Amino acid sequence: MRRAAALPLTLGLLLLAVPAANALELHASSPARGRIALRIEATPGTQLTVTDELTGAARVLRATSAETVLSRFATWSCESTTRRFSVLQDNLDGTDVATADQIETPPCRHRLALQETGPVRAPRAAVLRLRDRWRLGGVGARLCVTAPGAQERCRKGRLARGRHERMFRVRTLRPGRYRVTFTNRYQRLSRTLHAKPPGGRLRILATGDSMIQIVDSFMRERVQPATLRSDARVSTGISKPSLLDWPKHAREQVAGSHPDVTVMFLGANDGFPMAGADCCGMPWIAEYARRAREMMRTYARGGRGHVYWLLLPAPRGGLFRETFPAVNAALRQAAAGLEDDVRLIELDEVFTPGGRYRKSMRIGGRRVRVRQRDGVHLSTTGAELAARLVVGALRRDRML
Numbered sequence: 001m002r003r004a005a006a007l008p009l010t011l012g013l014l015l016l017a018v019p020a021a022n023a024l025e026l027h028a029s030s031p032a033r034g035r036i037a038l039r040i041e042a043t044p045g046t047q048l049t050v051t052d053e054l055t056g057a058a059r060v061l062r063a064t065s066a067e068t069v070l071s072r073f074a075t076w077s078c079e080s081t082t083r084r085f086s087v088l089q090d091n092l093d094g095t096d097v098a099t100a101d102q103i104e105t106p107p108c109r110h111r112l113a114l115q116e117t118g119p120v121r122a123p124r125a126a127v128l129r130l131r132d133r134w135r136l137g138g139v140g141a142r143l144c145v146t147a148p149g150a151q152e153r154c155r156k157g158r159l160a161r162g163r164h165e166r167m168f169r170v171r172t173l174r175p176g177r178y179r180v181t182f183t184n185r186y187q188r189l190s191r192t193l194h195a196k197p198p199g200g201r202l203r204i205l206a207t208g209d210s211m212i213q214i215v216d217s218f219m220r221e222r223v224q225p226a227t228l229r230s231d232a233r234v235s236t237g238i239s240k241p242s243l244l245d246w247p248k249h250a251r252e253q254v255a256g257s258h259p260d261v262t263v264m265f266l267g268a269n270d271g272f273p274m275a276g277a278d279c280c281g282m283p284w285i286a287e288y289a290r291r292a293r294e295m296m297r298t299y300a301r302g303g304r305g306h307v308y309w310l311l312l313p314a315p316r317g318g319l320f321r322e323t324f325p326a327v328n329a330a331l332r333q334a335a336a337g338l339e340d341d342v343r344l345i346e347l348d349e350v351f352t353p354g355g356r357y358r359k360s361m362r363i364g365g366r367r368v369r370v371r372q373r374d375g376v377h378l379s380t381t382g383a384e385l386a387a388r389l390v391v392g393a394l395r396r397d398r399m400l
Contacts, residue, residue, distance in 0.1 A: 024089045028103040034134035036074040036103060040087055041067055047090040053100075054080055063089075075136055078108035078186050108186035112141065117167070122175040122195040122260075123304050128168045130157065130182060135164040141182040141189075143168060148176025149306045149397035150340035157182065173303040175202055175260050177398035197260055202226035202400065205259035205299075208266040210234045211310070214380060215265060218387030223400060229257055237270035238291050239279070247291055250298040254305075261399055262299035263390055265310040267327035268376055271319060280326030288330035296334060300341035306399060307342045308390055309335065314352035316359075316375025324348075325355065343397065345389055351382065361385075 025041040042048055042063040051058040052074050061068070074083065086100040113131045120126040132139060138161035144154040159166050172178055172195035182189040197203065204226055206216035216230040231253060236244040246266070253259070270279075270288070277283035292309075299307045309331055312324040328348055335342045351370055352358060359371045363385065370382030378386055394400045 024087065024097050024099050026085065026087045026099050026101045028083065028085050028101045030076075030103060030105060031071075034076050034136045035072050036076070036083060036085075036105070038070040038073045038085060038087075038101075039067065040070070042087075042089050043091065045092060049088040049090075051086050051088075053084045053086060076105040076134055078111070078139075081105050081107050110187070111139070112182065112184075112187055112189060114180075114182055114189040114191055116191065116193065120172050120178075120193050120195045122198060123173045126170040126172050126178070126193050126195065128170060128180065128191070129165055130159065130168060131165040132159055132163075137161045137163040139184070141184045141187075144179075144181045144183070145170050146179040147172075147340070148174060148178065148399045149343060152179075174306055175399070176306075179398075198258075202261065203257060203259050204228040204261045204263065205231065205253060205257060206263045207231040207253065208233070208264050208310075209236050209269055211268050211312075211377060212263070212265040214378070214383035215310075215386050215390070216263075218384045219263065219390060222387060222391045223394070226261075226400065229259075235269050237267065237272070238288060238295075239270040239272040239274050239284075247294050247298070250295040254298055254301060258301070259299065259305055261306050261308065261394065263308045263310070264295075264299070265386075267312050267324070267331070268320070270327055271323035280322050285326055285330045285333065288327065289333040292331055293334035293338070296338055296342050300338070303341065305341070306397065308345055308393060309342060310345045310386065310390070311348045313347050313350070313371075313378070314355045314357050316357045316371075318375075320376060343393055345386075345393060347386055347389070350385070350389065351378075 027039040029037050031037055038050060040048060044063050044065055046063050047060065048063055049058055049060050054077060081104055082102060083105055084100060084102040086098060088096060088098045090096055111132060111134055113133055115129045115131065117127040117129055137159040140156065140158040142154055143157040144152050146152045157168060170178065170180060170193065172193065175195050175197040178193040178195060180191045180193060204223055206212055206219060206228055210232060213232050220228045233244050238246050274284060274287045277287060296307050299305055311328045311331060315321060315324055331344060335344055360367050360369045368381045369379050370385065372379050
C-alpha cells in the first residue's frame with residue numbers, strides 16, 4: 001500500500017518538471033558594448049519571428065532546442081535608449097503565442113571621443129583621433145576649424161560602418177590657438193589646439209612710416225614672450241616708390257624674418273600720382289589698393305602669417321584731409337576678401353569718429369591729449385592706446 005500511495009506523487013512531480021506546451025520567453029541583454037543579445041526559450045521545432053520594434057527589422061528562424069541565443073541581434077541606437085523586441089512563435093498545433101522584452105541602452109551624447117595625438121607646431125598639420133566608444137562606426141559628424149584670426153571652416157567627417165576610430169588632419173599653418181569642433185544631432189566635442197611658432201616664440205614685425213614709431217615700443221612691452229622687430233621707414237609711402245619701393249621691401253622683410261604677425265602703419269606721406277592718376281579719385285584709390293593688397297599677401301605668407309593694418313585717424317587739416325580718407329578707402333578695398341589673413345585696426349573710428357579731428361580723448365575718467373602738435377601723429381598716450389588696440393586684437397584672434 002505504501003508503494004501504491006507513492007505512485008501518484010511521483011507522476012505529479014514528473015508533470016511539474018516538463019515545460020508547458022507552447023511556452024515562450026524572451027530576455028534582452030547587452031553583454032558587449034554596443035551590442036544587444038536575445039535569449040529565447042521556446043518549444044523546439046517551432047518557427048520564431050523575432051522583431052526589433054525600433055527599426056522594424058525581423059528575423060525568422062526555427063527553434064532547434066529549448067533555448068536559442070542571438071548574440072548579435074541588434075546594436076545600440078542614437079534614435080532611442082529604450083529598445084523593445086518581440087518574438088512570435090508558430091506552434092505545431094497551428095496556434096500562435098507572442099511575448100516581448102525591452103532593455104535600456106546608453107544615450108548618444110557620450111558616444112564619440114576626440115583626442116589629440118601629440119604636440120602641434122606650425123606650419124605642420126595637427127592630427128586628431130575621433131573614436132566611437134560603442135565600437136560600431138557608421139556615425140557622422142561635422143568638423144569645423146577656426147584658425148587664429150580666421151573664419152570658421154567646416155567639412156563632413158564620418159566613421160565607416162565597422163570602424164571605431166579615424167584620424168583627421170587639421171592644417172595649422174600659422175601659430176596660435178585653433179578651435180576644433182565635431183558636431184552631430186546628439187553631441188558636440190570641442191578642442192583647442194595650440195600650434196606653437198616654428199622658432200618657439202611668436203615673431204612680430206612692426207613696420208611702416210613714422211606713424212609706427214612709439215606704437216611699436218608699447219607693443220613690445222605687451223607681447224612678451226613674443227619677439228618684436230621694428231622697421232620704421234620715415235617719410236616713405238606706397239605712392240612714392242622713388243624713396244622706397246614698399247611692395248619690394250615687403251618681400252625682403254618676409255624673406256629675412258619670416259614674421260608670424262605683421263603690424264603695419266603707413267600712409268601719412270602718400271598722395272603722389274600713381275599709374276597716371278592723381279590723388280585722390282577712384283583710379284588713384286584702385287591703384288593704391290592694388291599695391292597694398294600685394295603687400296598684404298606678401299606678409300600673409302600663404303596663410304602662415306597674419307596682418308594687422310592700422311587705418312589713419314583724420315588729420316587736423318591741410319592736404320592730409322583729402323589724402324587720409326583716400327588711403328583708408330584703398331586699404332578697405334585691398335583687404336576685402338582677405339579676412340582670414342588681414343585685419344584692419346580702425347584707428348579712424350577710435351580717435352576721429354565721423355571723420356572729426358580730436359586732439360584729446362577721455363580715457364580712464366580724465367581727458368588726455370592723443371595727437372601731437374602737428375595734427376597728424378599720435379601722442380605718446382595715443383600711441384599707447386593704439387598699441388593696446390593691436391595687442392587686444394592679437395589676443396581676440398588667439399595669436400597670443
